[in-house]
Amino acid sequence: MFHVEQSTRIAxxxxxxxxxxxxxxTCTQVSDFVSYYNELIAWNKRINLTTITQEKEIAVKHFLxxxxxxxxxxxxxxxxxxxxxxxxxxxxxxxxxKICHPDLDLTLLEPSMKKTAFLRHVIxxxxxxxxxxxxxxxxxxxxxxxxxxxxxYIVTRAVGIxxxxxxxxxxxxxKGFIVLGRSKPxxxxxxxxxxxxxxxxxxSLPYGCGKRVLTVVEPIEG
Numbered sequence: 001m002f003h004v005e006q007s008t009r010i011a012x013x014x015x016x017x018x019x020x021x022x023x024x025x026t027c028t029q030v031s032d033f034v035s036y037y038n039e040l041i042a043w044n045k046r047i048n049l050t051t052i053t054q055e056k057e058i059a060v061k062h063f064l065x066x067x068x069x070x071x072x073x074x075x076x077x078x079x080x081x082x083x084x085x086x087x088x089x090x091x092x093x094x095x096x097x098k099i100c101h102p103d104l105d106l107t108l109l110e111p112s113m114k115k116t117a118f119l120r121h122v123i124x125x126x127x128x129x130x131x132x133x134x135x136x137x138x139x140x141x142x143x144x145x146x147x148x149x150x151x152x153y154i155v156t157r158a159v160g161i162x163x164x165x166x167x168x169x170x171x172x173x174x175k176g177f178i179v180l181g182r183s184k185p186x187x188x189x190x191x192x193x194x195x196x197x198x199x200x201x202x203x204s205l206p207y208g209c210g211k212r213v214l215t216v217v218e219p220i221e222g
Contacts, residue, residue, distance in 0.1 A: 006041075006055055007034045013059035017206035021068060025100055032099045032126050033063055039122050040090060047114045049090040060209045065181070066093030067100060069155055071201050072179055072214050080105050080130070084151040084171060086138050087158035091119055093181065094155070098128055106131045107151070109138060142167040149173050157181040161215070165193045169219065178217040185213050196220045 011030050018024060025033075037058055043049055052058055073083075081104055085094030088108040098106045108131070110116050116135040123131050134141065138159070141147050152173045156164055161180055168178055177198060185200050198218040204211050 007038065009055045010034055010037045010059055013056050013207075014063055017060055017064045018067070020206040021064060021203070023067060023070065023100075029099050033096070035125060036063075036091075036095065036099070036122060039118075039125055043118045043121070047118065049115065049118060056207065057209075060205050060207055062090070062092050063096050064206055065157070065212060066096035068203060068205075068212065069093050069097060069179055069181070069214060070100070071203065072199075072216050073097070073153060073155075081153065082151045082173065083107070083153040083155060084109060086154060086156040086164060086168070088119065088133075089115055089158055091122060092157055095119070095122065095128075095131075097155075098131055099126070102129070104130070108133045109136065109141060111135060111137050138164065138167045142170050147171055152176045154178045155181075161186075161190070161217075165195055165217070169194050172219060176219075180215040180217065182213045182215055183211070186215060191220065194219055 011034055014033055015030060040049060040058070041053065044053065050062065052061055083094065083097065083104055084107045086109050088094050088110040091108065094106055094108050098104050108119050110119060110133065113135055116133050119133045148170050150173060151171050153176065154168050154171060164178065185202065186197060190197060195217050198216045201214045202211065
């Protein structure tokens, strides 16, 4: 009974929060998020995936915060858009975006073998297609020819701007861009590694859980 109540609460927090953000998802997608939540809690007892364990906080600070990236990523102009999630950890923001945009060609980059085992498990559990997990570092991936110029979107919540920019530029496709999840806007407009800030989008997390900023970075011509 308690397990059913937890699942019900996570679904309610998710759908209520999505309404506050101006989004909606299908019943099937809600069910996928409930399954994701259940697997996250079960695996977190064995390996350190997240310090956030309450239903409301997971719904808001993991699921909804990840889905908010759609504010700058959607509408996806074409099917099969490629997205690289750097430092994916337990799958954020990549897996929530994949659940809501099933045609997305998703690559999750996470150097921890334990966390990549969890990611592969969830992908199989949810039956997600076109979703790949790579257990390597960004700086190593940036030197692999098969990945150069491959990704329309590169996103991260876990990696700082100074850690991602030196290695992300070679991986971006033509007209691609990087989205950084941040707690506050940049103090100065940066211009480095052939990249510059296109725009910043500020928003409030539902249920009064704080403010967030999405910093969109694009290649600079010339």
